[in-house]
Amino acid sequence: MAKILVIDDERAIRNTLKEILEFEGYTVEVAENGRIGLERALSNAFDLIFTDIKMPEMDGMEFLQAYREGMAQQNSEEAPVVVITGHGSVDTAVESLKGGAFDFIQKPLDLNRLLVTTKHAIDHKSLVQETKVLRKKVGKRNQMIGESAAIARVRAIIDKVAPTEARVLITGSNGTGKEVVAHLIHENSQRANAAMVEVNCAAIPSELIESELFGHMKGSFTGAVKDRAGKFEQADGGTLFLDEIGDMSLSAQTKVLRALQENEITRVGSDKNIKVNVRVLAATNKNLKQEIEKGNFREDLFHRLNVIPIQVPDLKDRKEDIPLLVNHFIQLICAEQGWKTKSITEEAIQSLQQHHWPGNIRELRNVVERLIILSGDTITAEDVNLYV
Numbered sequence: 001m002a003k004i005l006v007i008d009d010e011r012a013i014r015n016t017l018k019e020i021l022e023f024e025g026y027t028v029e030v031a032e033n034g035r036i037g038l039e040r041a042l043s044n045a046f047d048l049i050f051t052d053i054k055m056p057e058m059d060g061m062e063f064l065q066a067y068r069e070g071m072a073q074q075n076s077e078e079a080p081v082v083v084i085t086g087h088g089s090v091d092t093a094v095e096s097l098k099g100g101a102f103d104f105i106q107k108p109l110d111l112n113r114l115l116v117t118t119k120h121a122i123d124h125k126s127l128v129q130e131t132k133v134l135r136k137k138v139g140k141r142n143q144m145i146g147e148s149a150a151i152a153r154v155r156a157i158i159d160k161v162a163p164t165e166a167r168v169l170i171t172g173s174n175g176t177g178k179e180v181v182a183h184l185i186h187e188n189s190q191r192a193n194a195a196m197v198e199v200n201c202a203a204i205p206s207e208l209i210e211s212e213l214f215g216h217m218k219g220s221f222t223g224a225v226k227d228r229a230g231k232f233e234q235a236d237g238g239t240l241f242l243d244e245i246g247d248m249s250l251s252a253q254t255k256v257l258r259a260l261q262e263n264e265i266t267r268v269g270s271d272k273n274i275k276v277n278v279r280v281l282a283a284t285n286k287n288l289k290q291e292i293e294k295g296n297f298r299e300d301l302f303h304r305l306n307v308i309p310i311q312v313p314d315l316k317d318r319k320e321d322i323p324l325l326v327n328h329f330i331q332l333i334c335a336e337q338g339w340k341t342k343s344i345t346e347e348a349i350q351s352l353q354q355h356h357w358p359g360n361i362r363e364l365r366n367v368v369e370r371l372i373i374l375s376g377d378t379i380t381a382e383d384v385n386l387y388v
Helices: 011-023 034-043 060-074 090-098 111-138 149-161 178-187 206-214 250-262 288-293 299-305 319-337 346-353 360-374 381-387
Strands: 003-007 027-031 048-052 081-085 103-106 168-171 196-200 239-243 264-266 273-275 279-284 308-311
Touching (some): 003 011, 011 027, 027 034, 034 048, 048 060, 060 090, 081 090, 081 111, 090 103, 103 111, 149 308, 168 178, 178 196, 178 239, 178 279, 206 250, 206 264, 250 299, 319 346, 346 360, 346 381, 360 381
Parallel strands (some): 003 027, 048 081, 168 279, 168 308, 196 239, 239 279
Antiparallel strands (some): 264 273
8 A cells, every 4th residue: 555654743734634544545654844754755665745835944845845856866766745735825836836746735624635636646656657667668669760861850850859848740651650759759858757648549439538538527427437537637747649639539629729728627527627737749640631621620739739740751661771670570579479589581671672561660560570480490582472
């Protein structure tokens, strides 16, 4: 169960929070001021920290800054920090969020708000940890293999745009590697340590896309048995990748546009606005300008997304990269399966270069896997002619 630290100079507040959170099954430690809280936070692993703003010796803002600096020096992962503010101080709350706090709650404490914030913060931390683990596992997959002029242009744009907050619209045919481009942008951005949340807009029924993106409240529709955070909330502080955005319904497009304009979303069945800090990357295999003319896509949303356009080339336009791609896939697939790495003849690679590849890199990878399975120790031109 998650471990929580509560820092507050008021004993009644400390004890109340400890009692409530322990009743919910959390492990709770308390500290009576920011200095003691900082010592405990830097020497123990917590999943969430609550800190009051006004305290003697070290206030909540000083704690937040010192804690983040200390964790950075240790090269350790920070726990989300939720600031407790009094007297409805909006300015203080905004300042705490700018300083890196996950959220804030106001005194007098509202039980429902407290528990919802606790769950969101801990879920967010878990999501970040899972993302890091997955990134290590798939790191080798998110490589842009090739030395052609076409792919060099894409790589150059990625290098320039990744460190910025600019939105990117990635276009290209199916199987060209648009997802890889999105991952490389995220991994080389200032948000790399936060979550990258992916949504395949084509795979979600139109009647469910809004709930998927923005979340919903219990009872807002049939099947909504509990409150649920959407992808925008899950990606807060990180990157949201909207794949196949050309297939998104017009209704959902309208809400996405509002989210981009105002940096806030509203769950289905709620009238409460939720602030989100998300960098949006989008991808499509459709010509969105044609979709706009057909009335299928909002022109204002297109311009919001198309700050930096990246066109990923078809494999037929970069056939000089096929030898590198083939050898990369042979090593990757054999390593994944625990097989001895196979070799491939020059003639076999030349045969592969003569193929049209309508399915692009995705098709090439499938063919290489097929050749590894069905060929002998060395993949020959005869194997290519037989199995491609």
